[in-house]
Amino acid sequence: MPSRITVLPDDRLAALRGVVVLRLQQAAELVCESGFEEFFDAAMRSVFCACLEHSHAHEGTVWLLDEERGALVPRFNNGPNAANFVGSFRQKLSSGIISAVVATEQPMCENAVQNNAHRDPTLDQQLGVQTSAMLAVPFYFAGELRGVLSAVQLTTGAPSAPEPAGFSPESLGVLQTTAAILARLLERRLLGDILGLEGIS
Numbered sequence: 001m002p003s004r005i006t007v008l009p010d011d012r013l014a015a016l017r018g019v020v021v022l023r024l025q026q027a028a029e030l031v032c033e034s035g036f037e038e039f040f041d042a043a044m045r046s047v048f049c050a051c052l053e054h055s056h057a058h059e060g061t062v063w064l065l066d067e068e069r070g071a072l073v074p075r076f077n078n079g080p081n082a083a084n085f086v087g088s089f090r091q092k093l094s095s096g097i098i099s100a101v102v103a104t105e106q107p108m109c110e111n112a113v114q115n116n117a118h119r120d121p122t123l124d125q126q127l128g129v130q131t132s133a134m135l136a137v138p139f140y141f142a143g144e145l146r147g148v149l150s151a152v153q154l155t156t157g158a159p160s161a162p163e164p165a166g167f168s169p170e171s172l173g174v175l176q177t178t179a180a181i182l183a184r185l186l187e188r189r190l191l192g193d194i195l196g197l198e199g200i201s
Helices: 017-033 042-054 097-104 122-127 169-195
Strands: 059-065 071-077 108-110 130-141 144-155
Touching: 017 144, 017 169, 042 059, 042 144, 042 169, 059 130, 071 097, 071 144, 097 108, 097 130, 097 144, 108 169, 130 169, 144 169
Parallel strands: none
Antiparallel strands: 059 071, 059 144, 108 130, 130 144
């Protein structure tokens, strides 16, 4: 039976822990305010898109709270309309399913979006699409709730078009796991930049 590997904290670094944590939180805030699209690199995008494909989502979005924490702003989307709303649309926290996720800090799986009392049709109307099913999970990194990850299935609205099958509880779990993985990747990159270790793989 292989021996367990234990990595102990270095006493020489213990005194710097508070400084590093504070700097990590400050860096996370800066990334959320601007530049996230560039910071969210190819590896992170690949992880997110693989989750969406596994869950049979048509597209997904990374939403981050704005500086005043009064609205969610889309910072990444893998769909064909991304350029029409990423970085510019603002979902106020007073309405919308993803806003309810922020308020409750609970994940949500909704396979009848049109019947959800929290639904806000503004973005669908702006993009000319119709969301039929949605997954949404809280997105924490650097010690705080900083946004929401969402995945959607869309319908064309054509009479002959079949309704999407909807999402399963398993798909919700996969999105939650993906949120945790992305948080670790983001924190690893932030720490690398803070400590000057970005070249260490």
